[in-house]
Amino acid sequence: MPELPEVEVVRRGLAQWVTGREIAAAEVLHPRAIRRHVPGADEFAARLKGRAVLSAERRGKYLWLPLSGDGEALMAHLGMSGQLLVVDPDSPLEKHLRVRLSFEDGGPDLRFVDQRTFGHIMLSPLVAGVPAPISHIAPDPFEAAFDEAVFTSRLRAKRTEVKRALLDQSLISGVGNIYADEALWIARLHWARPTETLTRPKVAELLGAVRTVMGAALEQGGTSFDSLYVNVNGESGYFERSLEAYGRRDLPCSRCGTAIRREAFMNRSSYSCPRCQRRPR
DNA sequence: GCCTTATCCTGTGTGC
């Protein structure tokens, strides 16, 4: 389940292995992978051919590769199970290979592999350096453009639960279910806490927790649960062993020893400590 | 206009 740290690990790999190379051909093996690319697979492939990759960029969970030519980029979202792999062109095709890019230099392919097909890639124009379809996404908390005062005011003006706000990519991007649970555990907040009851200092503490946990995860190469998330070389990160709440149902809280609980939340799960993170009235 | 919910998808694990 790639969130910001995992996507950043992939971005770094792409910057290292793909930047400066010219695309020879693009092959779409599953149309769903480019479902948001309205002109379709043939147009997608034709427009990529002969373009050079200029750099690798990221905002939140979105990645994009600016291309030579006319202000366009190849944009990707990994969804739940998407992988961007840099592999030898002669290596066997992966079972869930969706899109394959080969390069003029005859070096490694860039392959988009995605078991559950929630991810997608597309070509899109850049507007002020950001792909047009994600212009509504807020900066992530590691960007210089992230404005803490604006974030705080907007969060406190909401009428919702704090975890829903953390997952709202138009408020703050890059946070998913795992790091939301971890940040809430650090800040000792229950996920259902109404946003309008949070003081400015408490919001600052929560944001600090978000940055702390995602920064630590990035240092360890990201989190992996079922080998679906890997870097461009197919390797998993090590942050899973550092998780304090997520996925730890019935295991003791490292602060107080109380068993971590799992609660249903938005058709999925939320993990928290019943003692450190009291449910609001 | 804001907020919430249903939907997309497939492999894995569990219970009967």
Place this chain on the structure above:
DNA sequence: TGCACACAGGATAAGG
């Protein structure tokens, strides 16, 4: 052993 079903969950369209 085989079957049915729950579960993982980000983004978005649709509904309230």
